[in-house]
Amino acid sequence: MNNRLMGTLLTFVAVVAGLSFATPSHASAKVVTDADATEAVKTATSFGTAKADGGAATGKASLTPAAKRWQSKTITYKIASGSSYYKSVWKSAVKVWNRSGVVKLVATTGKANITLSTSNSPMGNNDSTVGITYSSYYNNKSLNGLAVMASAKSYVFTNVANRYHYSKGERTNVAEHELGHALGLEHNVGKHSVMYYATRDQSVSKPDVNGLVHSYR
Ligand SMILES: [Zn+2]
Secondary structure, three states: OOHHHHHHHHHHHHHHHOEEEEEEEEEEEEEEEEEEEEEOOOOOOOOOOOOEEEEOOOOOOOOEEOOOOOOEEEEEEEEEEOHHHHHHHHHHHHHHHHHOOOOOEEEEOOOOOOOEEEEOOOOOOOOOEEEEEEEEEEEEEEEOOOEEEEEEEEEEEEEHHHHHOHHHHHHHHHHEEEEHHHOOOOOOOOOOOOOOOEOOOOOOOOOHHHHHHHHOO
């Protein structure tokens, strides 16, 4: 099944399940909910054994693909993680994406576009999903052929990161990956992208910045 068909089906399922709703400021717009999980990697050399999550990666390794974007390049965020450790993990991830110079992530105490959080995985002890991003988008708005996002919430799953002995730097890479989804990026086919489906030792790299430039042009 190709990605476009999968996307259509997901949209259909979301609407049937009643996950779509109209917001007061966009009375006619449907908001469709989406999720994208990230696999933990046991060691840097076991990429091949990590199981695939969600959508298949498409395109070239040199350009991280996107399905969505925010209307504006200035995007607000809020860190909901309670611990100073994870606040600093998320702050580092924000700094890395801001360094691209393409988007400007701005902290807010009010209602944010993106919420950055941590929790234990709800998926059970044998699951290797180390991060997840839930996002929603307007099904009647697009820019550069990309759906316009309505909200995003990213998580790093602390129990999975602990179980796989991720360092703080590796957790930051997971946070960067999830924030990449929250900015509208999809999975890259190549391992030298932070948006490879399984994340451990790769930070944001040139293909990811290229993808962001392409989305927000
Ligand atoms: Zn992912």
